[in-house]
Amino acid sequence: xxRNPYFKQWSxxxxxxxxxxxxxxxxxxxxEAEVTExxxxxxxxxxxxxxxxxxxxxxxxxxxxxxxxDLTAFxxxxxxxxxxxxxxLKARQALSYAVDRNATxxxxxxxxxxxxxxxxLPKGFPGHKDYCPYTKNPGAHWSAPDLAKAKALVKASGTxxxxxxxxxxxxxxxxxxxxxxxSVLNQLGYKAKVKPISANxxxxxxxxxxxxxxxxxxxxxxxxxxxxxxxxxLFGCESFxxxxxxxxxxAGFCNKKINAKMHQALKVAVTNExxxxxxxxxxxRMVTDQAPMVTLFxxxxxxxxxxxxxxxxxxxxxxxxxxxxxxx
Amino acid sequence: xxxxxxxxxxxxxxxxxxxxxxxxxxxxxxxxxLALFMLGVFVAIVLLSLAAPIYAHDVAHxxxxxxxxxxxxxxxxxxxxxxxxxxxxxxxxxTPIGPTWDLHHYFLGADNQxxxxxxxxxxxxxxxxxxxxxxxxxxxxxGTLIGVVAGFFGGITDGVISxxxxxxxxxxxxxxxxxxxxxxxxxxxxxGPVRVGSGSIALPIMIIGIVYIPYVARPVxxxxxxxxxxxxxxxxxxxxxxxxRLLRKDVLPNVATTVIVLFPLVMAIAMLxxxxxxxxxxGVQPPDASWGTIIQDGKDLIRTRPAVALAPxxxxxxxxxxxxxxxxGIRDALDPRAKVRxxx
Amino acid sequence: MLRFVVRRMASAxxxxxxxxxxVFLIFFxxxxxxxxxxxxxxxxxxxxxxxxxxxxxxxxxxxxxxxLMMERLFVSRDLISSVTxxxxxxxxxxxxxxxFSLVLGASILWVVFAIxxxxxxxxxxxxxxxxxxxxxxxxxxxxxxxxVGEVVNMFTQSRLHDTFLFSWVPPLGYVPLTQSPLGWFKxxxxxxxxxxxxxxxxYARVLRSALVESQEEDYVRTARAKGLSxxxxxxxHSLRTSLxxxxxxxxxxxxxxxxxxxxxxxxxxxxxxxxxxxYQSLQQFDLPVIMATVVYAAFFVVIVNAAVDLVYALLxxxxxxx
Numbered sequence: 006x007x008r009n010p011y012f013k014q015w016s017x018x019x020x021x022x023x024x025x026x027x028x029x030x031x032x033x034x035x036x037e038a039e040v041t042e043x044x045x046x047x048x049x050x051x052x053x054x055x056x057x058x059x060x061x062x063x064x065x066x067x068x069x070x071x072x073x074x075d076l077t078a079f080x081x082x083x084x085x086x087x088x089x090x091x092x093x094l095k096a097r098q099a100l101s102y103a104v105d106r107n108a109t110x111x112x113x114x115x116x117x118x119x120x121x122x123x124x125x126l127p128k129g130f131p132g133h134k135d136y137c138p139y140t141k142n143p144g145a146h147w148s149a150p151d152l153a154k155a156k157a158l159v160k161a162s163g164t165x166x167x168x169x170x171x172x173x174x175x176x177x178x179x180x181x182x183x184x185x186x187x188s189v190l191n192q193l194g195y196k197a198k199v200k201p202i203s204a205n206x207x208x209x210x211x212x213x214x215x216x217x218x219x220x221x222x223x224x225x226x227x228x229x230x231x232x233x234x235x236x237x238x239l240f241g242c243e244s245f246x247x248x249x250x251x252x253x254x255x256a257g258f259c260n261k262k263i264n265a266k267m268h269q270a271l272k273v274a275v276t277n278e279x280x281x282x283x284x285x286x287x288x289x290r291m292v293t294d295q296a297p298m299v300t301l302f303x304x305x306x307x308x309x310x311x312x313x314x315x316x317x318x319x320x321x322x323x324x325x326x327x328x329x330x331x332x333x
Numbered sequence: 334x335x336x337x338x339x340x341x342x343x344x345x346x347x348x349x350x351x352x353x354x355x356x357x358x359x360x361x362x363x364x365x366x367l368a369l370f371m372l373g374v375f376v377a378i379v380l381l382s383l384a385a386p387i388y389a390h391d392v393a394h395x396x397x398x399x400x401x402x403x404x405x406x407x408x409x410x411x412x413x414x415x416x417x418x419x420x421x422x423x424x425x426x427x428t429p430i431g432p433t434w435d436l437h438h439y440f441l442g443a444d445n446q447x448x449x450x451x452x453x454x455x456x457x458x459x460x461x462x463x464x465x466x467x468x469x470x471x472x473x474x475x476g477t478l479i480g481v482v483a484g485f486f487g488g489i490t491d492g493v494i495s496x497x498x499x500x501x502x503x504x505x506x507x508x509x510x511x512x513x514x515x516x517x518x519x520x521x522x523x524x525g526p527v528r529v530g531s532g533s534i535a536l537p538i539m540i541i542g543i544v545y546i547p548y549v550a551r552p553v554x555x556x557x558x559x560x561x562x563x564x565x566x567x568x569x570x571x572x573x574x575x576x577x578r579l580l581r582k583d584v585l586p587n588v589a590t591t592v593i594v595l596f597p598l599v600m601a602i603a604m605l606x607x608x609x610x611x612x613x614x615x616g617v618q619p620p621d622a623s624w625g626t627i628i629q630d631g632k633d634l635i636r637t638r639p640a641v642a643l644a645p646x647x648x649x650x651x652x653x654x655x656x657x658x659x660x661x662g663i664r665d666a667l668d669p670r671a672k673v674r675x676x677x
Numbered sequence: 678m679l680r681f682v683v684r685r686m687a688s689a690x691x692x693x694x695x696x697x698x699x700v701f702l703i704f705f706x707x708x709x710x711x712x713x714x715x716x717x718x719x720x721x722x723x724x725x726x727x728x729x730x731x732x733x734x735x736x737x738x739x740x741x742x743x744x745l746m747m748e749r750l751f752v753s754r755d756l757i758s759s760v761t762x763x764x765x766x767x768x769x770x771x772x773x774x775x776x777f778s779l780v781l782g783a784s785i786l787w788v789v790f791a792i793x794x795x796x797x798x799x800x801x802x803x804x805x806x807x808x809x810x811x812x813x814x815x816x817x818x819x820x821x822x823x824x825v826g827e828v829v830n831m832f833t834q835s836r837l838h839d840t841f842l843f844s845w846v847p848p849l850g851y852v853p854l855t856q857s858p859l860g861w862f863k864x865x866x867x868x869x870x871x872x873x874x875x876x877x878x879x880y881a882r883v884l885r886s887a888l889v890e891s892q893e894e895d896y897v898r899t900a901r902a903k904g905l906s907x908x909x910x911x912x913x914h915s916l917r918t919s920l921x922x923x924x925x926x927x928x929x930x931x932x933x934x935x936x937x938x939x940x941x942x943x944x945x946x947x948x949x950x951x952x953x954x955x956y957q958s959l960q961q962f963d964l965p966v967i968m969a970t971v972v973y974a975a976f977f978v979v980i981v982n983a984a985v986d987l988v989y990a991l992l993x994x995x996x997x998x999x
Contacts, residue, residue: 034947037827038849041834047848057445058637060426061419068422108402111427112445115418118425170518175612177633181445184619188400188446191620198532199619200518203511205760205961216518250713251726307425492688499692499982502929503936503975505700507959508967512707551982552925555989559921591922594886598818598879605821628821635827636835642824650819654812657882 028327040309043070049311049332050325056177060114063309072308073118074319077127078226079235080109080119082186082299083211083255085219090164090195097296099162101139103155103189106147109301112181119302121147124293125235127303131278132232132285136293155193165194172200172221174207182222182301212252223255224304227321231274232285237267240292256297263291361666368662375655378648382458389452392436397456398620401447406430406438415439415447428637441640444630446620450641453622457645460623461604462652464537464616468607469600471542473592476549481584483550484557491554502547506540507613514614537616541603548602549595553588560584586667593664597656604649624648681983689979696975697968701743704964711735712759712962750969760963768954769969775851776950778861779868779943780934787873787880788927794877795884802889811885814878826871826945833867849947868946872939876930880923887919920992928985935981936974 034042039051040059044067055063063071084091084100091097106121113119120128123137135145142148159165169190173183180201190197202210211218228234238244242264244254266288274281293300308325310317313332320326362368389397404415408430418427429443440451483494517531529535560583608625610616617623624645631642713730730736734745749756756765798810833843845863852860930938937951944956951970958966 033949033953034849035944038830038834038945038947041830042848045834045838045848056633057426058428058633058635061421061428061637062426064419064425065422071423071425073423073425105403108400111402111416111418114425115427117423172518184446185400185402187619188398192399200514200531200614202515202518202614203960203962206515210515218518246723249723249726250711251723492684495982496688496692499688499975499979500695500699502933503692503696503971503978505696505955505967505971505974508700508971509703511959512703515707548926548929551929551985552922555921555925555985558989590890591887594883598882601815601818605819608821625821628824632824632827635824636831639828646820646824647816650816653819654815657811657815661886 043309043311046311046313049314050327051309054307055309057112057114060118060307067309070310070312070314072310072317072319074306074308074324075129075321076226076304076306077130077230077321078224079122079125079127079303080113080182080222080224080301081125082220082222082301083239084296084298085217085255085257086297087214087257088217088219090162090167090169091219093162093164094296095158095162096164097299098139099155099158099193100189101296101299102151102158103193104139104186104299104301105150105189106301107149108185109182112178112185113302113304114307117305118307119304122300122303123147124289124300125239125298126232126285126289127227127235130227130232130235131230132282132289134286134289136290138294139296139299152192159193159195167195169195169197169219170200171197172202172207172211172218174204174222175201176204179204179207179222186220186222209250211255213250214247214252214257218255221255230322232282232289233267233271233274236285236288236292237271240297241267258292258295258297260291260295263288263295266291358666362662365662365665368659368665371655371658371662375652375659378458378652378655379462382455382462385452385455385459388455389449393440393449393452394437395439395449395452397448397452397622399448400620401443404447406433408433408435408438415443416445429634429641431638432640441644442638444627444638444641445633448620450627450644453627454624454644454648457622457624457627458648460534460617460621461607461625461645461649464534464541464607464623465600465604465652467538468541468545468603469596471538472545472599472603473549473596475542476546477553477585477588477592479546480550480553481557481588484554485561485584487558487561494550495554498547498550501544504544506544507609510540510610510613510615517615531614532616532618532621534616537607537610540610540615541606544606545599545602548599549592552591552595556588556591557584560587589667590664593660594657597653597660600656601649601653604652681987685979685983688983689976692979693972693975697747697972698743700968700971701739701746701964704962704967705739707962712964746965746968750965750972756965756969758958758963758966760961760966765965765969768966769951769973772949772951772954773973774853775948776935776937776939776943776952778851778854778865779872779939779948779950780931782865782869783872783876783939784927784931784934786869787876790873790877791880791884791923794881795888798881798885799888802885807885811878811882814881817874817878818876821941822871822875823941823945825874826868826942829867829871830945851948851950865948868942868948871946872934872942880926883926884919884923887922891919921989924985924988924992928981928988929978932978932981933974936977937970938974 036051036053036056037059039048039053040055040063042048043051044063082100082104084097086092086097101123107116110116110119110121122128123139124133124135126133128135137143137145137147139151140147140149141151171183171186171190173179180199183199183201187197187199207221208223210216211221211223225235225239228238238253240254240256240258240263242254242259242261244252245257245259246252247257266284270281270284270288273284306319306324308317308319311332314330315333316330318326318329389395395401401415405412406415407413413430416427416429419425429445429447430439431442433439433442436451439449441454442450444450444453479494479498483491483498513536514531521528521530523529604623604625606625607616607623608629611618611623611626612629617626619626627645628642631638631640631645634641713726713735734742737745746756750765754766757763758765758768794810794814798807801807830849833846834849837843838846846867847860847864850864852864854861935951937955939950940952940956942948943950943953951973954966955970955974957963958970
């Protein structure tokens, strides 16, 4: 296997119920180089997602070595609800109406790798019920952006002409999404800039209110399979810590009513999981309506392995179960 | 003695214009057909860049600063998606269209945002030429001055200047740029009436201009060290020439030829360094374009759409080539000793 | 001579000190660079952050932090990275030979080729060969080095990897000389070529122009008048003094590269040298490693420039008194 970008090298001995005898990890290759090595049989797996310009290549010539797995995760765009222009609900909703989720999916790799979404909870998550108000025909699923409605909302909000800076990680896909968002914001009448920052601080930097980040591109992957991992951790009042680098509620969203309901759901979950999930579905709708973020899509995970790897199994929590695969 | 008499353009007023050194130089330059041709090439590049809005609006009918990820265009009479999704195999990935060689529809193809590369190339020329030219100008002027002072006066002056040059040369520019861009995310530098944000091209011009000063100053210093001891300099001192006169008449003209050669080369380096700085959000920002940023955009398309990175690279090469040859021509024309040319 | 060495060593220390202070100041002026949250982990509590800050001495005043860092880097040599927690000095020691191998090989290549091409262009000045050589060289400096590297990889590792042309090219990475000299050579050949392409064109151009210049110099005319053949004139007299600009630039470029200036080449070819280390530390805002690489690079810049100043005296006897 080949991995990136830390320095250590180690090997693990066989586990009783696994098939591998030894795992060697090596670091430092670019993602392009990793794909090439796997194609050449010089490596067995790569940690990173394959870069977008190799997707077609591996999807056609090496299709049997590509494993696409569903993920409980989402790409979203938190908007700072405490700073203009996104302290205005109409402005936030306008952006959500205007964003063409298909365009962002195209940047990510196409409709076979991602599904458009408007809400917080990803598909397949406990408590998830399809809900999408920010589209041409509001209902359960997203179909197309509604630019006219978006422009009307911007006008009603009175925020047109304001300066907006879109922050994102500087890797290719995140940056491309940010540039696309800039284009949409400019279309809506804002004066938008893009600020890609190093991937190593793109998670901490927007969290600190001192940095006054208005809007940034983020991903969130499940830590544990419960709705609170998405709704409470990302949008609960207690997750918001002004002036700290550890404030996951990047939108600074704190709605007393919704928060109270979240606390209730957390309590109920201890005894009655089903009832709690129903409550979380409701909370999902409430948060989505308040639009502290623009949800883009639910991504799938691409694993590109070498020819000799067999018995590939995937778990949504631990991803590729290395020990259960074998090589011949 | 012959040197001191020949290199005296300051005495122009006394001579009829055709026979004056400037007149001679101009005539020599005009006779150098290759240099003139390259001058034409350079002028053409500049004009094309200035005509970018006309091309984008009236010829290609496109907005090269807006993302057109789901846009369409016409290729060979058929309407196609600018970024079609893959249909083969697992159907993953989406590749922008390649060059259509149709001036009205994505002549050089599309980039990752679905924008017209050819239109962006023309707009990009403006930023690149501006930044490259002025950065190189700063580098060459300041570098010459500093190098001459260090080499001519020697001693402690040289010692101090050389240490400063070493600090500049070893300075971690990328660290500085990264940190500067983070600082400038939400605020701008204000110097009185002048506001400098991270998108201001004054930033890359200043940064690149200063950082490469040692690249001109050190060679110039080396040359001056060598010139200081030459016969004609000693002769001039013997004749009682003042130091400034010496500098002006003997040192500078000789140093000038080195700098004329370095100028286009520094300009090329400047245009490429500008790309790196843009990547770190200093200078040309999305959605604006420069040749460097287009090369960066093309970095993720090297395998599938090489034209995106190649075109601006060739544009830089052509510009630099034109300036190099032109520079040679100017130098040959100004060279008072150039009577013995072409003899081998 | 001894005075010269002592003075330059003192200069090196001064330059290294200045740069270390500058790096420190730049780093701390940057919001978001504080490594506390990243060390503490995802969604750490405020209490955890406070403790991490104390543990790592990040709550002490800046001059104290600077002093501690310098002491750990030079005296006790146990400075650790704020991101990976590995020791910094061993990383530098490991990375140095890799960069050195890369830069030495590339510089030999580019010097040899540049001199050859520059001579050809000067001798055939005004003819097609001159133009062709110059154009090819200029294309070399107009394409950014990461692009050249990626294209080289695309052909040697991917597209034409199975052909006899490139099947010998090993997977990207460094092979220590002590482990296998042939492997070392094979792994470095493509990176050498890539890195040198950038410089060949530039140096050939500089040399050509300096040669053409000096053709007209008095001492050249004297040599010709004395009856020396054109070739001897060119080689022995013009070349030596024309090399001043060439050598000055070489000193600057070599010094910068050895200190870690070849970052993009090292990253593209997976050579974990100083450039690669610099790149990683910049991405991760890892101050201890950044500091170590900058100080190391500064040392080499000064040393190489000092060597160049000595070479001036060799090249042009008239400079000996300077």
